[in-house]
Structure formats: C-alpha cells, structure tokens
Amino acid sequence: MATIFSKIIAGEIPSYKVAENEQFYAFLDINPLAKGHTLVVPKKEVDYIFDLPDDELAQMHVFAKSVAKAIEKCIPCQRIGVAVLGLEVPHAHIHLVPINSETDMIFSNPKLKLTEQEFKDIASSIFQAWKKI
Numbered sequence: 001m002a003t004i005f006s007k008i009i010a011g012e013i014p015s016y017k018v019a020e021n022e023q024f025y026a027f028l029d030i031n032p033l034a035k036g037h038t039l040v041v042p043k044k045e046v047d048y049i050f051d052l053p054d055d056e057l058a059q060m061h062v063f064a065k066s067v068a069k070a071i072e073k074c075i076p077c078q079r080i081g082v083a084v085l086g087l088e089v090p091h092a093h094i095h096l097v098p099i100n101s102e103t104d105m106i107f108s109n110p111k112l113k114l115t116e117q118e119f120k121d122i123a124s125s126i127f128q129a130w131k132k133i
C-alpha cells in the first residue's frame with residue numbers, strides 16, 4: 001500500500017509544495033514546529049533513509065540544501081535545523097526547520113496552528129525563492 005507521502009507526491013492528497021525535481025519532492029509539514037518547517041522526500045518509496053543507495057542519499061541531501069537555502073530567504077531564522085525521525089510515516093524524509101535556538105528542534109514542542117492561507121503564502125514564497133537558487 002502506498003504511503004501517505006507517495007499519495008502526496010502523486011497529487012492524490014493535497015500538499016503545500018515548496019520544491020520538486022525528478023527524484024525528490026519538498027512540502028510544508030502540516031504540524032510545523034516553526035513557520036517554514038519542510039519535509040524533503042524521495043519520490044521512490046523507501047521506508048528507512050539509510051536504506052537508500054549512497055548516490056541517492058547524497059542527492060537527497062544536495063536537494064535538501066537547495067530547499068534550506070530557499071527557506072532561509074523567506075523565514076527569518078539563525079539557520080535551518082535538520083532532523084530525520086521517520087517514526088510516524090514509513091517513507092524516508094528529512095525535516096528542515098528554521099531555528100533560533102536549540103529548543104526549537106524539540107519535536108514534542110507544541111506545533112503551530114497556521115491557516116490555509118498562511119501555509120499557501122509560506123509555500124509559495126519558498127517555491128519562488130527555490131526556483132532562483
């Protein structure tokens with residue numbers, strides 16, 4: 001059965017897209033730790049990130065770097081924190097989280113409640129910035 005992220009990539013479930021190429025897709029986390037919290041996923045369905053072949057793992061990180069650079073241009077923050085958990089969705093993904101302090105990366109922190117319009121505006125600004133990277 002396809003994962004929820006494969007359904008998102010296929011367009012069967014809506015998402016707030018921030019970047020895409022042939023191999024990878026990036027979209028806003030629906031329960032964000034911060035404005036701009038983004039997930040980067042391979043289009044190929046693999047559960048555990050460290051089961052990806054070396055070249056794909058490397059390419060995924062290079063793609064995530066381009067997305068992080070775009071987020072930085074849109075969301076005021078000290079830097080972009082990077083995390084891999086994968087305990088909830090069995091489809092490899094990298095979390096990119098705009099942070100100003102160590103505690104901004106605590107995944108048990110309360111999540112932000114954003115309106116649909118806020119999600120749309122954030123995603124669109126990151127996507128525009130990403131296209132210029």
Ligand code: AMP
Nearest residue numbers: 004015028029030031085086087088089
């Ligand atoms: P984890 O597998 O522990 O890295 O957590 C999965 C992440 O995916 C969580 O931060 C969820 O908020 C996020 N998530 C789950 N479903 C969706 C969705 N439909 N759209 C965007 N983000 C999602």
